[in-house]
Amino acid sequence: MKFSRPAAAALLGVFLAACDIGTGSTPVDMVIIEAFDADVAIGEARQLTATAYDGDGNEITGRAVEWSASNPAVATISDDGVLTGLTLGRLAVTAEIAGARDHQQFTVIEPFGDCPVANHALGSTTAATLTSPDCRNVDNRYTDIYRMSVSTRREVTITMRSAAVDSYLFLVNAAADRELAQDNDSGGGKDARIVATLDPGTYIIVTTAYSPGNGPYTLTTQ
Structure with a gap:
């Protein structure tokens, strides 16, 4: 079937008006x-x-x-x-x-309510202590929370070292509604280590102990 030019133009106008695509009418x-x-x-x-x-x-x-x-x-x-x-x-x-x-x-x-969140620069070491002023998780273990930014897609190694507590690490997204990784003993001894390839963005690192306890530790990222 063939349409004359005026008829085809009229039909196209009706179609575009019905779909509202491109005409903004x-x-x-x-x-x-x-x-x-x-x-x-x-x-x-x-x-x-x-x-x-x-x-x-x-x-x-x-x-x-x-x-x-x-x-x-x-x-x-x-x-x-x-x-x-x-x-x-x-x-x-x-x-x-x-x-x-x-x-x-x-x-x-803040994604963790009243629990404070400290900044941790990728490629640095933070020395801290799991102790009574800290927040406690659902298992009543002392917990510290850190925010880390990643500028380019890369592999990141996160290590928690301690001679006093059995280190336990969690890595979650910025909104703290999705766990990305967790580890208890990959660092050897009482140390925990997470190795993950991360896209650019902000991430949350949670340091705690596998069993209730307190004591000093270091958090290192590279």
């Missing part, structure tokens, strides 16, 4: 930012999405989203909607599509 009445949780951990990178709707509540696709953050010192938002927590605080994220906007409040938190 349907006005955007409302935008909704979809976020399952308003709390973001320091170092966490969370993908946000924004959906546009017309006046009848129908979803509109194919429109560009412009993202912005009210307090970029607390968290940043990328052009494609990735929110990254930087430090404790609150901010509002705005998504704008074709002049319509939605705002969502977020709070940047």
Whole structure:
């Protein structure tokens, strides 16, 4: 079947209007930012999405989203909607599509609540002690928590050495909701060691003891 040029153009216009792809003809009445949780951990990178709707509540696709953050010192938002927590605080994220906007409040938190998180530089050694002022884990063992940044994809060796306690290491993601590795005795004797290939990003190292106890230790990364 063949169409005349005017008929083909009319048919194409109807098709594009129905799909709203490329024409931008349907006005955007409302935008909704979809976020399952308003709390973001320091170092966490969370993908946000924004959906546009017309006046009848129908979803509109194919429109560009412009993202912005009210307090970029607390968290940043990328052009494609990735929110990254930087430090404790609150901010509002705005998504704008074709002049319509939605705002969502977020709070940047420490992933372990009231337990302090110290910074540990990759390639350094930290000397510390598992002792009574420390937080305790669910097994009532003293626990220290460290935040480490990795700038390029590479193999990282994490070693906890101690003559006083039976070292136990955990490596988790920045949001502290996914365990990446754990070890009790790969370092030999009472030492623990984790070797992992890590992508760029922020990671949490948890040092504790395999059985309840206290004493000095060192944490080394390379």
